[in-house]
Amino acid sequence: MMARGPGKPAARQLKTRVKTARRRSSSSTRWLQRQLNDPYVARARKEGYKSRAAFKLIELNQKYKLLKPGMRVVDLGCAPGGWLQVAVHLTGSSPGDPRIVGMDYLETEPVPGAIILQKDFTSDDAPEALITALKGKKADLVLSDMAAPTTGHKATDHIRIMALVEMAADFAMDVLERDGTFVAKVFQGGTEAGLLARLKTEFTRTFHAKPPASRKDSAETYLIARGLRDRVTDPGTHA
Numbered sequence: 664m665m666a667r668g669p670g671k672p673a674a675r676q677l678k679t680r681v682k683t684a685r686r687r688s689s690s691s692t693r694w695l696q697r698q699l700n701d702p703y704v705a706r707a708r709k710e711g712y713k714s715r716a717a718f719k720l721i722e723l724n725q726k727y728k729l730l731k732p733g734m735r736v737v738d739l740g741c742a743p744g745g746w747l748q749v750a751v752h753l754t755g756s757s758p759g760d761p762r763i764v765g766m767d768y769l770e771t772e773p774v775p776g777a778i779i780l781q782k783d784f785t786s787d788d789a790p791e792a793l794i795t796a797l798k799g800k801k802a803d804l805v806l807s808d809m810a811a812p813t814t815g816h817k818a819t820d821h822i823r824i825m826a827l828v829e830m831a832a833d834f835a836m837d838v839l840e841r842d843g844t845f846v847a848k849v850f851q852g853g854t855e856a857g858l859l860a861r862l863k864t865e866f867t868r869t870f871h872a873k874p875p876a877s878r879k880d881s882a883e884t885y886l887i888a889r890g891l892r893d894r895v896t897d898p899g900t901h902a
């Protein structure tokens with residue numbers, strides 16, 4: 664049975680639900696139809712993944728061998744936890760020695776073998792919280808599947824998306840081991856030339872990849888930067 668909001672009579676609730684359903688009709692019906700007919704949604708349910716997004720990481724990993732046993736991984740924008748499940752499984756991270764750290768401002772149900780921090784990645788103390796969770800050690804892989812909520816205003820959305828990717832890239836370059844990898848969701852035509860140029864100088868190989876699980880009609884794609892070059896590190900930062 665559906666939980667009722669505090670103090671709201673049942674008849675009123677039902678009316679509101681029907682009204683909302685009517686108002687959202689075409690786009691939400693399309694969404695529902697797509698969900699119901701999406702083979703990845705069915706597979707996720709069948710195989711016990713918390714999201715269909717899990718298959719994007721599985722497919723990227725099949726092609727580019729991103730995840731290996733023993734790796735330390737940071738997963739930015741981890742809710743509801745599909746990528747965490749994949750990362751835990753493929754690295755062999757365990758509750759006794761967790762090497763996967765995820766962050767999201769939304770709540771993420773626990774994933775055994777992963778440390779989950781509920782925090783906005785853009786907040787000042789987010790990088791430090793992640794580094795503390797990594798126990799001061801560097802990561803081998805930084806993943807970002809973050810997407811800022813869209814406003815509908817193209818230019819604003821573009822700036823917000825780019826700001827998130829740039830922050831994730833800066834963070835990755837600080838916490839990655841030499842030779843480490845950074846993977847981030849970006850939107851086609853949206854990766855700023857400046858960021859790409861910078862990544863190309865910091866990493867040995869930078870390219871875009873769109874896994875089959877990423878919907879064809881979506882502009883999302885993944886930016887992969889591999890082989891972080893040696894950097895001169897500030898002696899004041901973590902080891």
Ligand SMILES: C[S@@+](CC[C@H](N)C(=O)[O-])C[C@H]1O[C@@H](n2cnc3c(N)ncnc32)[C@H](O)[C@@H]1O
Pocket residue numbers: 713714716717739740741742743744745746747766767768769782783784785808809810811812
């Ligand atoms: C597409 S979902 C990630 C799905 C996830 N990879 C999975 O497999 O379950 C994107 C997530 O990014 C999170 N996100 C967006 N901006 C964020 C921010 N500034 N800080 C933390 N999380 C953020 C959202 O809350 C959302 O849960």
